[in-house]
Amino acid sequence: MIVGVHPLAGFDKVLHYRVPESMQASVAVGTLVRMPIVNTLKLGVVGEIGAPKDFPVERLKSIAQVVYPFPALPPDLLELARWMARYYACGLDSIIETMIPSAVRRGAGLKQEKQLVLARRMTDEELAIVEKRAPQQGKLYHFLVQQFKPQPKVLVLDRLAITAGVAAALVKRGIVREESLRIERIAYGDDHAAGELVAAQPHAANPEQQAAVDELGARLAENKFGVSLLHGITGSGKTEVYLRAIDLALKSGGGVVFLVPEVALTPQTVARLRSRLEAIAQGQRCVVWHSHLSEGERLDGWLALATGEARVVVGARSAVFAPVQNLRLVVVDEEHEPAYKQDETPRYHGRDVAVMRAKIAGAVCLLGSATPSLESFTNVESGKYRLLQLTQRVDSRKLPYIDIVDLRIEAAKQRNLPSLSGKLVRAMHDRLERREQTILFINRRGYSSSMLCKQCGHVEECVHCSIALTYHRTDETLRCHLCGDQRPAPVRCPKCGTPEIRWRGLGTQRVEEAVKRVLPRARVERMDTDTMSKKNRFREVLAQFRAGKIDVLVGTQMIGKGLDFPNVTLVGLVDADISMHVPDFRANERTFQLLVQVAGRAGRGDRAGEVIVQTFTPQAEAIQFSRHADYAGFAAAELKVRKEFRYPPYRHLIQHLFRGKNPEKLKFFTEQWARLVEKTLGERVELRGPSPSPIEKIKDEYRWQVWYFTASITKIVPDLMKLRAEFAWPDDITQVLDVDPVNLA
Ligand code: ADP
Ligand code: ZN
Numbered sequence: 001m002i003v004g005v006h007p008l009a010g011f012d013k014v015l016h017y018r019v020p021e022s023m024q025a026s027v028a029v030g031t032l033v034r035m036p037i038v039n040t041l042k043l044g045v046v047g048e049i050g051a052p053k054d055f056p057v058e059r060l061k062s063i064a065q066v067v068y069p070f071p072a073l074p075p076d077l078l079e080l081a082r083w084m085a086r087y088y089a090c091g092l093d094s095i096i097e098t099m100i101p102s103a104v105r106r107g108a109g110l111k112q113e114k115q116l117v118l119a120r121r122m123t124d125e126e127l128a129i130v131e132k133r134a135p136q137q138g139k140l141y142h143f144l145v146q147q148f149k150p151q152p153k154v155l156v157l158d159r160l161a162i163t164a165g166v167a168a169a170l171v172k173r174g175i176v177r178e179e180s181l182r183i184e185r186i187a188y189g190d191d192h193a194a195g196e197l198v199a200a201q202p203h204a205a206n207p208e209q210q211a212a213v214d215e216l217g218a219r220l221a222e223n224k225f226g227v228s229l230l231h232g233i234t235g236s237g238k239t240e241v242y243l244r245a246i247d248l249a250l251k252s253g254g255g256v257v258f259l260v261p262e263v264a265l266t267p268q269t270v271a272r273l274r275s276r277l278e279a280i281a282q283g284q285r286c287v288v289w290h291s292h293l294s295e296g297e298r299l300d301g302w303l304a305l306a307t308g309e310a311r312v313v314v315g316a317r318s319a320v321f322a323p324v325q326n327l328r329l330v331v332v333d334e335e336h337e338p339a340y341k342q343d344e345t346p347r348y349h350g351r352d353v354a355v356m357r358a359k360i361a362g363a364v365c366l367l368g369s370a371t372p373s374l375e376s377f378t379n380v381e382s383g384k385y386r387l388l389q390l391t392q393r394v395d396s397r398k399l400p401y402i403d404i405v406d407l408r409i410e411a412a413k414q415r416n417l418p419s420l421s422g423k424l425v426r427a428m429h430d431r432l433e434r435r436e437q438t439i440l441f442i443n444r445r446g447y448s449s450s451m452l453c454k455q456c457g458h459v460e461e462c463v464h465c466s467i468a469l470t471y472h473r474t475d476e477t478l479r480c481h482l483c484g485d486q487r488p489a490p491v492r493c494p495k496c497g498t499p500e501i502r503w504r505g506l507g508t509q510r511v512e513e514a515v516k517r518v519l520p521r522a523r524v525e526r527m528d529t530d531t532m533s534k535k536n537r538f539r540e541v542l543a544q545f546r547a548g549k550i551d552v553l554v555g556t557q558m559i560g561k562g563l564d565f566p567n568v569t570l571v572g573l574v575d576a577d578i579s580m581h582v583p584d585f586r587a588n589e590r591t592f593q594l595l596v597q598v599a600g601r602a603g604r605g606d607r608a609g610e611v612i613v614q615t616f617t618p619q620a621e622a623i624q625f626s627r628h629a630d631y632a633g634f635a636a637a638e639l640k641v642r643k644e645f646r647y648p649p650y651r652h653l654i655q656h657l658f659r660g661k662n663p664e665k666l667k668f669f670t671e672q673w674a675r676l677v678e679k680t681l682g683e684r685v686e687l688r689g690p691s692p693s694p695i696e697k698i699k700d701e702y703r704w705q706v707w708y709f710t711a712s713i714t715k716i717v718p719d720l721m722k723l724r725a726e727f728a729w730p731d732d733i734t735q736v737l738d739v740d741p742v743n744l745a
Pocket of ligand 1: 203204205206209232233234235236237238239240394395
């Protein structure tokens with residue numbers, strides 16, 4: 001038996017090997033194996049059985065080990081990987097590495113899996129001796145003390161770089177116990193506040209929900225690929241529709257992938273979904289998948305799916321690659337979310353890959369949103385996707401009233417425009433009196449966006465990047481939000497020396513400070529990536545907020561998605577203009593989505609909600625259409641513009657980014673390249689640029705870009721890849737191809 005293997009060794013090739021007799025029964029397409037390359041053993045995935053005709057097989061080496069006795073990459077995932085390599089213009093190896101989590105690649109196999117767990121604590125004297133005589137044992141001991149669950153032995157040894165002998169020594173002394181049982185490790189187990197768990201009672205579906213479920217049932221019964229877009233306004237009960245569709249898929253014996261944005265995976269939502277899904281799956285496990293899992297948890301969940309022990313996974317973007325068997329349904333909640341796009345290689349879009357995975361598996365794909373991406377919306381218009389609609393909020397609750405504060409008028413009234421208008425302050429005050437809660441959104445962290453000298457007009461910029469530094473008042477620093485560089489905030493203008501410094505633009509810190517000033521009795525918390533750097537802080541603050549221990553929550557849009565707070569009756573958008581004025585053709589779409597989603601946070605309980613939006617451009621379409629959550633109106637207006645400029649969704653866009661330390665050289669090569677592309681690809685592509693990126697320099701590297709517009713990605717990517725491989729790039733220029741980019745600023 002000969003097999004062609006894709007090595008996971010940083011190069012994109014197929015190598016051929018013999019399979020020894022003893023291993024042949026457990027080798028198939030997709031099996032993870034170890035095989036010799038030069039003088040070491042490397043991991044690889046079997047891509048094909050057999051070798052091309054006339055292949056010189058005599059001198060082939062043999063596979064050394066079969067890591068799992070079942071395919072780590074089932075055929076549908078391997079096919080998906082091949083499609084992704086072609087579509088996203090990247091190496092198959094990088095995709096396979098993304099698909100198979102590192103814990104799995106390390107090959108802590110099913111049978112070998114031993115776990116280490118602390119049996120008892122050492123006394124201080126004992127510990128002192130161990131640390132002195134056997135520091136490695138000390139290291140292992142300290143590691144296990146910090147874990148409250150058994151840890152896979154291979155992974156522990158690997159991570160701490162110690163030998164099995166070290167563990168054996170501690171086992172002998174009765175300090176560590178070795179267990180070979182597989183222990184269930186489910187994310188967010190009993191360690192989280194039980195008070196937070198909300199019983200997940202199924203609701204009686206309302207007529208619109210029932211119609212959507214019936215339609216999905218019919219699609220599932222057909223047993224073939226199709227995409228449905230569930231457009232349901234905020235609070236219309238989309239989740240109930242997903243859960244019922246999942247129920248149908250599981251009952252028919254199929255498997256399910258359920259994708260949600262990472263931030264929505266709070267312990268509360270996870271607990272709720274899990275208990276519902278496990279009830280649906282009749283006691284079978286629901287695997288949870290997100291970036292905070294430990295290696296052990298990840299491996300455990302992966303194994304459960306790959307062996308068919310579990311049939312449903314709920315998770316963030318990368319859960320689209322979970323080895324679910326007999327896939328029947330793929331659900332993508334909040335499908336418009338830019339977070340579904342990975343911003344490093346492979347730069348895939350989780351939603352689009354979900355659609356493709358469903359297509360390959362012949363499964364049903366369900367996309368849901370209150371504000372569908374214009375890409376998905378046009379797919380409905382062209383008949384590619386079916387539309388399902390939920391037009392009513394459950395219990396006919398009203399959509400909140402949206403009030404616009406025109407900052408131009410406010411600015412005319414008072415010289416020093418406060419960050420919170422009188423109207424917003426009064427509304428917050430009312431909530432405090434009534435013991436209701438407020439969320440204030442401001443999409444910029446830090447105190448202010450820039451430091452401006454009143455005398456000479458100097459704006460302090462990062463020396464490594466071409467952007468203004470942000471002032472952080474909590475520690476009196478100026479920080480670069482791109483490279484992280486920071487320095488003490490100056491008290492005088494660094495250029496002319498006058499002490500007349502002004503801080504321009506709002507950030508979360510400044511808004512927090514303003515709230516504390518106008519509402520001294522309110523309990524205020526700030527939530528942005530600065531305060532949330534500690535792992536569980538995000539969940540803690542949300543739990544406190546839910547428990548009513550916080551009156552006003554100030555934060556970036558990380559608060560927004562998929563969270564349900566019944567007692568929040570006021571939402572303020574402190575500066576709606578921030579997201580509208582970024583150099584990105586999707587800026588309006590993002591702003592509309594932000595406003596509608598944010599408004600959906602208010603008044604989810606029994607009380608009506610109110611939304612106050614502060615802006616200098618109240619007439620903007622994104623703002624006007626959001627007032628009545630008029631999606632159709634907004635889509636029609638925005639699509640007209642997109643059509644005129646032939647922007648996506650009317651054509652595809654590929655962004656080619658070039659980086660280098662020498663700006664002249666960078667410009668020269670980028671221009672040479674662009675000319676070559678234009679000449680070679682001709683009509684199939686329309687170039688925009690080359691031009692400097694909106695941010696010309698990051699971390700001392702200059703950035704240029706070329707945009708390619710095309711009707712078909714797959715018709716130009718192979719040629720682009722070929723040209724790129726042949727082009728004489730200098731070593732100090734790096735470049736990235738981003739297919740269907742979502743972040744252009
Ligand atoms: P969406 O995602 O569409 O914004 P959710 O799925 O979060 O809305 O549902 C909003 C709220 O309505 C949730 O608290 C949910 O439990 C509740 N809900 C859903 N369906 C029903 C129903 N048929 N009857 C009563 N309440 C429902
Ligand atoms: Zn910088």
